Amino acid sequence: xxxDLKQTLALAGAAQAGFLIYQLAHHGxxxxxxxxxxxQSLFVVKPRDVxxxxxxxxxxRLGLQLMVELIEDGTASQANAEAIRYVLNLFHLQSRLHGxxxxxxxxxxxxxxxxxxxxxxxxxxxxxxxxxxxxxQDTISQLGRRIQVxxxxxxLQNELVADKVRVTLLAGIRSAWLWQQVGGRRWxxxxxxxxxxxxxxxxxxxxxx
Numbered sequence: 001x002x003x004d005l006k007q008t009l010a011l012a013g014a015a016q017a018g019f020l021i022y023q024l025a026h027h028g029x030x031x032x033x034x035x036x037x038x039x040q041s042l043f044v045v046k047p048r049d050v051x052x053x054x055x056x057x058x059x060x061r062l063g064l065q066l067m068v069e070l071i072e073d074g075t076a077s078q079a080n081a082e083a084i085r086y087v088l089n090l091f092h093l094q095s096r097l098h099g100x101x102x103x104x105x106x107x108x109x110x111x112x113x114x115x116x117x118x119x120x121x122x123x124x125x126x127x128x129x130x131x132x133x134x135x136x137q138d139t140i141s142q143l144g145r146r147i148q149v150x151x152x153x154x155x156l157q158n159e160l161v162a163d164k165v166r167v168t169l170l171a172g173i174r175s176a177w178l179w180q181q182v183g184g185r186r187w188x189x190x191x192x193x194x195x196x197x198x199x200x201x202x203x204x205x206x207x208x209x
Contacts (some may be wrong), residue, residue, distance in 0.1 A: 001049060001050060003061050003182060003183055003202060004195050004196070004198070004199040005050075005199050005202065006049075006050045006182040006183075007179060007182050007183060007188070007196070007199070008067070008199035008200050008203060009050050009051065009054070009057065009060060009203065010053075010066070010176075010178040010179035010181075010184060011063075011067065011175070011177050011179055011184065011196065012060040012063030012064045012066075012067055012175075012184055012200065012203070013037075013038065013041065013053070013054060013060055013063060013072040013171070013172070013174075013175030013178065014063070014087050014090055014091070014172050014175040014176050014179065015062075015063040015064075015066045015067055015083065015087055015102070015119060016034060016037075016038060016060055016062045016063030016066070016178060017038055017060060017063075017086070017087075017090065017153075017168050017169070017172030017175060018059055018066075018082075018083035018084065018085075018086035018087040018172060019063070019066055019079065019080075019083040020034060020035060020038070020062075020089070020168050021082075021086050021149060021165055021168050021169065021172070022079050022082045022083050022086070022151075023079075023150025024151070024155065024161055024164050024165050024168065025149050025150060025152065025156055025165065026079075026151045026152055026156060027152075027155070027156070028152070028155035028158065028161050030123065030164060030168070033059070034059075034062050035124065035164070035168065036059070036124055037054040037059035037060065038168060038171035038172070039123055039124055039129075039132070039167060039171060039173075040053075040054070040055060040120065041053045041054055041171055041174050041175065041178075042111055042132065042167075042174055043111060043114075043115050043120070043123065045062050045108070050178065050182060053174075057072050057161055057203050057206055058206070061201075061204065064159070064200045064203055065202045065204065066080065066083060066195070066206050067196065068197060068200050068201060068204070070084065071193050071194075071196065071197045071199065072198075075130070076111075082150065086147065086149075086169075086172065087172070087176075089147045090169065090172040090173050090175075090176045091176045092145070092188060093140060093143060093145075093147070093173055093176075093178035094173050094180065096143045096144070096145075097140065097143065097177075098177075098180075100143070103139050103140075103142070103143070106138070106139055107135065107139050110135040110139070111135070114128065114131050114132060114135070117131070118131075120154065124146060126160060126163075127166060129163045129167050130132070130162070130163050132163075132166070132167045132170060133162070133163035133164075133166040133167055135170070136166040136167065136169060136170045137166065140169070140170060140173065147169060149165055161201065173197060
């Protein structure tokens with residue numbers, strides 16, 4: 001997989017996280033098959049390639065489709081506009097995390113502990129999501145600038161929904177980290193839009209398994 005495809009897949013992970021945060025905040029729901037690859041990505045710490053982080057390309061179709069819509073259209077619906085805001089904030093938090101070696105180690109230890117408690121088939125259970133949410137609160141929430149999640153307070157005040165939002169934020173930061181690892185830079189979002197679009201279309205054209 002060439003660098004454009006790697007970067008696009010990582011960016012699609014962040015985009016999918018951003019859109020799911022919007023759905024959780026406004027509707028209290030996130031499709032299991034869209035959330036699962038993001039949660040699982042948190043536990044893939046030494047991947048052989050980018051695809052291994054998410055399981056397979058097809059699991060990020062939502063994120064890839066969102067990228068295509070945003071690049072092609074130029075205008076954004078409320079949902080897409082909020083998703084973009086979350087993605088930009090995820091990149092900001094990732095950059096702050098990058099220089100915090102103590103917090104990175106705390107995250108690594110926390111993920112390792114949770115991985116030992118919950119095998120892969122159980123990582124979307126409420127109790128596992130609660131542990132990941134607490135890890136987010138103990139780490140990322142302490143970085144200073146918190147992401148302001150807007151939505152329906154009936155859902156945002158629900159503990160399980162709030163846990164899912166925090167876990168999705170954590171997974172989005174993981175995708176932002178991966179984006180940087182494979183050479184992605186913030187300026188690429190402005191000056192390499194055509195290349196990102198071509199790569200996203202190419203990934204979407206792959207046959208579904």
